[in-house]
Amino acid sequence: MFPLRLLFIASLLLLFSSGVSAQQTATGAPLPEEPSSAVSASSSSPGAAAPAAGFFSRLGEAYRSDWNPAPDAGPAPARRGYDAPLDSIPFPSPDYSVGGTPIIGAPDTQTYPLMQAINENRTRTKIYGWFNGGFNVSTSNKGDGANSPAAYYYNPNRITPDQEVLYIERLPNTVQTDHVDYGFRFAQLWGQDYRYTTSKGIFSQQLLAENHEYGYDPVMLYFDIYFPHVAQGINIRIGRYISLPDIEAQLAPNNYTYSHSLLYTIDPYTQTGIVASVKLSSHWLVQGGLSAGNDVAPWTKDAKPTGTACADYTWRKGGDALYTCANSVNNGKYAYNNVQSYYETWYHKINAKWHTDTETWYMYERQVPNIAGNVANPITPETGANGAFCSAGQRTCFAPEVAVVNYLEHEFDTHHYLSIRNEFVNDIKGQRTGHVTKYSEHLVSYGYWIGSTILFRPELRLEHSYDLPAYDNGTKYTQFIVAGDLTYHF
Numbered sequence: 001m002f003p004l005r006l007l008f009i010a011s012l013l014l015l016f017s018s019g020v021s022a023q024q025t026a027t028g029a030p031l032p033e034e035p036s037s038a039v040s041a042s043s044s045s046p047g048a049a050a051p052a053a054g055f056f057s058r059l060g061e062a063y064r065s066d067w068n069p070a071p072d073a074g075p076a077p078a079r080r081g082y083d084a085p086l087d088s089i090p091f092p093s094p095d096y097s098v099g100g101t102p103i104i105g106a107p108d109t110q111t112y113p114l115m116q117a118i119n120e121n122r123t124r125t126k127i128y129g130w131f132n133g134g135f136n137v138s139t140s141n142k143g144d145g146a147n148s149p150a151a152y153y154y155n156p157n158r159i160t161p162d163q164e165v166l167y168i169e170r171l172p173n174t175v176q177t178d179h180v181d182y183g184f185r186f187a188q189l190w191g192q193d194y195r196y197t198t199s200k201g202i203f204s205q206q207l208l209a210e211n212h213e214y215g216y217d218p219v220m221l222y223f224d225i226y227f228p229h230v231a232q233g234i235n236i237r238i239g240r241y242i243s244l245p246d247i248e249a250q251l252a253p254n255n256y257t258y259s260h261s262l263l264y265t266i267d268p269y270t271q272t273g274i275v276a277s278v279k280l281s282s283h284w285l286v287q288g289g290l291s292a293g294n295d296v297a298p299w300t301k302d303a304k305p306t307g308t309a310c311a312d313y314t315w316r317k318g319g320d321a322l323y324t325c326a327n328s329v330n331n332g333k334y335a336y337n338n339v340q341s342y343y344e345t346w347y348h349k350i351n352a353k354w355h356t357d358t359e360t361w362y363m364y365e366r367q368v369p370n371i372a373g374n375v376a377n378p379i380t381p382e383t384g385a386n387g388a389f390c391s392a393g394q395r396t397c398f399a400p401e402v403a404v405v406n407y408l409e410h411e412f413d414t415h416h417y418l419s420i421r422n423e424f425v426n427d428i429k430g431q432r433t434g435h436v437t438k439y440s441e442h443l444v445s446y447g448y449w450i451g452s453t454i455l456f457r458p459e460l461r462l463e464h465s466y467d468l469p470a471y472d473n474g475t476k477y478t479q480f481i482v483a484g485d486l487t488y489h490f
Contacts, residue, residue: 059117066113066451080105080175080232081282082318085349089449090417091409092254096321096347096357098312099244100287101277102183102224104174104233113453114490129166132191132252134485135159140472144213149433149470150441150463151265152193152258153483156472161214162485163191163252172226174233183224187251190216197250199240199270200336200384201297208384219250219270232279240272243294244287244310245325245343247357247407256407256419257445258457258485263403263423266432267341267363268294268328275308285312294328294337302336302382319349332366334396336385339363339432357407364400368431388429389436399431419445419459435474437467458484 084094084106095103111121112128138156140146146156153160165187172183189197194215198207206215222239248255248264273291280286289308292298310325323345332340345359369379371387375395381387390397405423412418421443430436445459461481465471471479 055117059113062113062116063451063453066453069451077107077109078175079107080177081279082314085318085347086355087411087414089414089452090411090447092249092256096314096323097247097249097345098277098285098310098321098323099242099246100237100275100289100308100310101235101285102171102174102226104226104235104277104279104285107175108171108173112490125168125170127166127168128490129164130253130487130489132163132165132485132487133159133161134258134483136481136483138479138481140476140479142473142475146472147479147481149262149265149439150461150479150481151196151260151262153481154192154195155213156481161191163189163193165189165251172224172235174226174228174235177228177233179228181226181228183226185220185222185224186218187220188216189219189251190214193250193252196265197269199272199295199297200302201300202240204384230278232281234276234278236274236276238274240270241275243268243271243327244275244289244308245323245327245341245345245359245361247345247359247405252485252487253455253489256409256417256447257421257443258459258483259443259461259481261405261421261423262425262433262439262441262463263359263361263405266401266425266427267361268337268339270295271306271308271328272296272298273306283314285314286310287312291328293330293335294339294341296336300336302338304330304335304338306330316349321347323347332364334365334368334382334385336382339365353411355409357409358404359406360402360404362400362402363432364398365431366398367396368399368429369396370394386431386434388431390429397429399429401428401432402426415449417447419443419447421445433470435465435468435470437465437470439463439465439470453489455487456484457487458482 086094088094112126114128115121115126136153138147140156144155147153152162167187169185170183172181192214194217195207197217197219198204203216206212220240222237222241225236227234246264248260250269271291273289275287275289277287287310291306292303293306296302307329308327312321312323314321325343327341327343329340341361341363343361347357349355368388369381370390372389374392379395388397388399403425408420410418423441425439427433441463443459443461445457448456464478469475469477
């Protein structure tokens with residue numbers, strides 16, 4: 001099984017890391033598109049009492065301290081700019097999501113049980129991850145894929161190893177302003193969720209040629225370099241990274257809920273290229289990038305130069321943020337996931353216990369092959385890239401989609417929270433979901449933390465397709481799911 005391979009790789013890295021000389025704990029920032037959950041056992045802090053001898057004894061002590069923490073002591077670490085608007089935990093990140101960069105000016109306060117067992121969390125390079133699995137009970141029951149387009153629980157009525165993940169990373173120190181710093185991340189994923197993160201040309205035969213239920217994906221592999229003397233700091237990221245916009249993210253701990261919105265399921269996931277993020281002031285961050293396109297490796301025939309441009313405006317002392325992105329811009333001609341996508345995301349803190357996040361987007365592709373069966377000599381779509389239901393006689397057509405999603409979040413305390421999600425999607429030519437229809441989706445979820453290392457998220461989800469049956473392999477208009485997942489951090 002692939003998780004054993006991940007653990008083998010981790011064990012080799014443990015030996016390497018154990019030989020690294022102790023350093024001051026890192027100051028950088030959790031990456032917002034994959035913000036690390038606040039895994040922070042009290043015994044993990046530098047200066048705490050020496051842990052018990054032996055690797056596994058130290059690991060066990062890290063978990064015991066996390067589940068029975070001592071009172072928090074001392075002021076919060078210094079940061080440049082506004083205070084973080086949220087609590088993490090219970091939420092995935094203390095900052096609103098901005099992709100492609102660490103939060104410039106925010107410190108890295110993360111510690112991990114595995115690193116506590118290795119070297120008391122003293123090094124800038126960190127190895128950590130999680131095991132994540134879930135279940136779903138669905139009104140759909142007609143075989144594999146019957147829950148689609150719901151995600152991530154693609155198959156109905158299953159217990160699923162969703163994602164087993166190993167990170168190796170170093171975060172750049174973006175609080176300091178006196179020297180250039182660097183970071184990197186290598187994130188590996190095994191499980192059912194690989195079918196969403198797969199990029200064509202990167203182990204993609206598992207999905208596109210063989211349709212394995214479970215697979216492996218090196219979902220992130222990039223290098224960061226931070227220059228403090230350009231405006232208030234610039235971070236340049238090179239490699240394979242998460243597509244910049246979206247409230248949601250690919251990795252389990254970085255979402256409010258177990259399942260994903262329809263909107264998120266059908267938009268781009270990763271890009272391979274370069275993106276620069278410049279902090280102009282406490283209010284403004286601007287970003288520009290160039291990649292090979294959405295979910296394609298630069299060496300594939302589908303790759304084409306694709307631009308990205310985003311701007312984030314924050315106001316009300318960090319309580320509100322508006323994130324505007326032209327995420328993927330080129331000629332828009334049909335190719336593997338070559339959607340042209342434009343996003344607007346508004347984050348709003350209502351008060352100390354409530355906040356809301358709203359996202360809307362417009363996407364399209366040009367010259368998409370007609371699969372409606374109403375044209376002579378139709379063009380065969382590319383494997384893994386849907387065609388569209390065009391008007392009679394058209395071999396290709398313009399295929400747009402529009403969507404909006406809202407999250408309403410309530411924090412009961414630092415270990416319990418409520419999520420309410422509502423959304424609307426219009427797949428105008430059926431190119432994203434395989435069905436020409438409008439959708440609505442409604443979800444209620446509860447998040448419960450044990451310490452900062454175990455998260456359980458049960459949920460109720462109701463969705464409906466309005467113009468034709470899209471669920472249960474195209475036989476039902478409405479789908480209801482009871483589901484939940486468990487994430488165990490190490």
